[in-house]
Amino acid sequence: MSDGRTYVESPIIMATVRLVAPFVLTYGLFITLHGASSPGGGFQGGVIVASVIVMLSFAYGIDPTWEWLDKRVLVGITSGGIAVFAALALGPILLGTGGDFLELGSYPVIPNPWKYGIELVEVGIAMTVAGVVIVLFFQLARGAMPPGGSPYAKPSAQRVPSRSRGEAAQPGTESADQSGDETADQTGHEVSDEPVDRTDTPTDADSSATDSGRSTPVDDGSDRPSPADEGDDRR
Amino acid sequence: MITLLEAGLLVFIVLSALMTAILRDVLAAIIVFGAYSLGMAVLWIVLRAPDVGLTEAAVGAGIMTVLLLVSIARTTRLTGIELRPVEINWGVAALCGLFVLAILATVPALPDMGQTVGNPVFGEIYNHYVTMAYEQTHVENVVTAILVAYRGFDTLGEATVVFTAGVAVLTVLRREVDA
Numbered sequence: 001m002s003d004g005r006t007y008v009e010s011p012i013i014m015a016t017v018r019l020v021a022p023f024v025l026t027y028g029l030f031i032t033l034h035g036a037s038s039p040g041g042g043f044q045g046g047v048i049v050a051s052v053i054v055m056l057s058f059a060y061g062i063d064p065t066w067e068w069l070d071k072r073v074l075v076g077i078t079s080g081g082i083a084v085f086a087a088l089a090l091g092p093i094l095l096g097t098g099g100d101f102l103e104l105g106s107y108p109v110i111p112n113p114w115k116y117g118i119e120l121v122e123v124g125i126a127m128t129v130a131g132v133v134i135v136l137f138f139q140l141a142r143g144a145m146p147p148g149g150s151p152y153a154k155p156s157a158q159r160v161p162s163r164s165r166g167e168a169a170q171p172g173t174e175s176a177d178q179s180g181d182e183t184a185d186q187t188g189h190e191v192s193d194e195p196v197d198r199t200d201t202p203t204d205a206d207s208s209a210t211d212s213g214r215s216t217p218v219d220d221g222s223d224r225p226s227p228a229d230e231g232d233d234r235r
Numbered sequence: 236m237i238t239l240l241e242a243g244l245l246v247f248i249v250l251s252a253l254m255t256a257i258l259r260d261v262l263a264a265i266i267v268f269g270a271y272s273l274g275m276a277v278l279w280i281v282l283r284a285p286d287v288g289l290t291e292a293a294v295g296a297g298i299m300t301v302l303l304l305v306s307i308a309r310t311t312r313l314t315g316i317e318l319r320p321v322e323i324n325w326g327v328a329a330l331c332g333l334f335v336l337a338i339l340a341t342v343p344a345l346p347d348m349g350q351t352v353g354n355p356v357f358g359e360i361y362n363h364y365v366t367m368a369y370e371q372t373h374v375e376n377v378v379t380a381i382l383v384a385y386r387g388f389d390t391l392g393e394a395t396v397v398f399t400a401g402v403a404v405l406t407v408l409r410r411e412v413d414a
Contacts, residue, residue: 036376039285039376040286041376041382043294043393047294047297048293050298051298078401089387102388104387105371105372105384115373115374117383118374118379122379124394128394128397132400133298136404137305139405139408139409140306140408141305
């Protein structure tokens with residue numbers, strides 16, 4: 001699936017992402033959970049949490065990161081968020097305590113039901129937003145492209161002159177440039193799933209601070225024979 | 236009236252918006268569009284709307300730029316047109332300019348920032364939210380209180396829209412792959 005796709009493996013980007021990712025994740029969760037007391041909330045926090053995954057896939061390659069992700073979790077948070085919100089909204093009616101739809105303050109037992117109800121709603125929103133953004137990113141980055149490269153790869157040679165009509169003349173040079181680029185792509189950094197194993201040792205040494213289990217995503221992806229990916233194989 | 240910072244930000248925003256429109260290179264246009272969103276985010280914070288600013292920074296400058304970039308990643312890119320503008324249709328440009336001027340002409344009629352007298356924003360509803368929100372919901376951020384407590388229906392609808400739009404877009408992308 002990474003035919004013709006260029007993934008430049010950069011130790012600098014990988015080390016930076018390893019260092020920054022836990023803090024960005026924490027910040028996203030803070031924005032979500034603290035949205036009741038400071039600027040922020042579910043929409044912003046969800047996007048920031050999703051950007052952690054986007055960062056990881058920039059550093060480790062889009063396809064390995066997608067394989068590392070558990071798709072059931074993605075579907076779970078995307079629809080679970082809405083379910084949490086809807087359940088909280090319906091709760092006051094179903095409990096029969098005389099509350100109206102969305103009247104979070106009418107929950108019994110819980111102290112301060114408005115505040116914690118609102119926080120839970122924010123968490124639900126964040127789950128849905130994060131799930132949608134993550135899946136959207138991966139579908140745009142890899143799903144929309146059939147195996148074997150871009151749908152535009154072939155017709156590009158004919159397209160280039162027509163798109164450069166504003167420039168008046170030299171379509172020949174344009175297409176020559178283009179073909180040069182394409183061959184460079186193919187012979188260049190062609191990376192499948194292995195680069196991970198090689199890069200793991202040098203980066204581990206200097207990033208002991210972020211050496212939690214979460215920060216080595218691609219290892220899991222390559223060790224496992226990608227069981228989660230079966231259903232998502234493109235036809 | 237208007238501070239130097241605000242004026243600078245406004246100039247930056249208008250310039251980057253114009254650049255987004257006239258740059259021929261799509262990659263350059265996307266980058267300038269990200270700069271535009273960043274300028275907007277800073278402006279929102281300067282205008283004391285941190286919630287909106289945070290959204291603009293995270294969605295507009297962050298994720299939107301990434302999504303646009305991965306969308307064009309596999310299209311072919313012409314070389315040597317990085318900073319070349321598109322051919323401008325001056326008739327259309329003049330029409331747009333007239334339209335902008337017509338809208339700008341209404342700006343002096345708006346109340347000043349923070350002016351409470353004769354400003355419909357600072358009416359009964361404003362006073363109710365600001366004085367009662369904490370008492371009724373025990374939430375310090377009045378924006379969150381309004382979003383979830385007072386306008387819960389809207390927010391539930393918004394979250395559903397995000398979910399539905401996501402599912403719809405993914406369905407379309409999947410079919411494109413299959414076809």
